Amino acid sequence: EHVITCEVPEGGVTEGQLFLAPLPITFDGARLRAPVGQWKDNLFSFFNDGFCHAALCCALWCTPLAMGQVITRMNLSWLGEPGTWTQAQRAFKVICVLVGCYLVYSSALNIASMAYEEDEEQPLWIVWGKFIGTFMFTVYNIYSMCRTRETMRARYQIPENHCIGCEDLCCSVWCSCCVAAQMLRHTGEYETYPGVCLSDVGHPEGTPKCV
Secondary structure, three states, X not given: OOOOOOOOOOXXXXXXXXXXXXXXXXXXXXXXXXXXXXXXXXOOOHHHHOOOOHHHXXXXXXXXXXXXXXHHHOOEOOOOOXXXXXXXXXXXXXXXXXXXXXXXHHHHHHHHHOOOOOHHHOOHHHHHHHHHHHHHHXXXXXXXXXHHHHHHHHHOOOOOOOOOOOHHHHHHHHOHHHHHHHHXXXXXXXXXXXXXXXXXXXXXXXXXXXX
C-alpha cells in the first residue's frame, strides 16, 4: 500500500466521503491509466480485444453486471453517481441482487402465464405485473448507465461529440451494451491484464486500480 499526501477540499470532508485528488508525479506504484480528453476507442469497437473477450461477453449477455464492474472501478454508487466509500463497495452486490430479483420476478410471471393458452385470457395482474416490472428495471438501467457515462466523461474530461447535451442519454437508450463495453475498455487494460466475467471489477484479483 502507498500513503499519499493530498490537500483536503475546501470545507473539509466527512468520514467515508470520497473525493478526487491527482496522484503526485513521483508516484511509482502500479496503476491502470485511463486516457484523458478522449475515449480509448470507438463506441462500436467491440472486437478490439478479441471476439470472445470477457468484457464483450459480459456487456452483451448481462449489461447491468458490466455496468456494475465499471461502477466498482470508479468507486460510484449503484446509481452510477459519486457516493460514500461504503456505497461504492456495496454497489456491485446491490446490482447483482437487483438483476437476480428481476429474473426471479419475471420468470414467476411467465410461469403463471403458461396456464393460459391465449394472451387475451391472462388476468390483468399478470399483464400489468410484467409491464411494471420490465418498465422499472429498464428505467433503472438507462438512468444508472447514463449517470455512469456522464460521471466518467467528467472525470476524464471527455467532451460530447454527438447529440450535444443528451449524448449520454441517447447512447444509454439506443445501445446500452455498447456503452458498457466501451467504458470497460476505457477503464481497463486488457492488453496487459486478462478480463474476467464474474468479477466485481472485470479483472483478476490483484490487478492495479484504475486512475
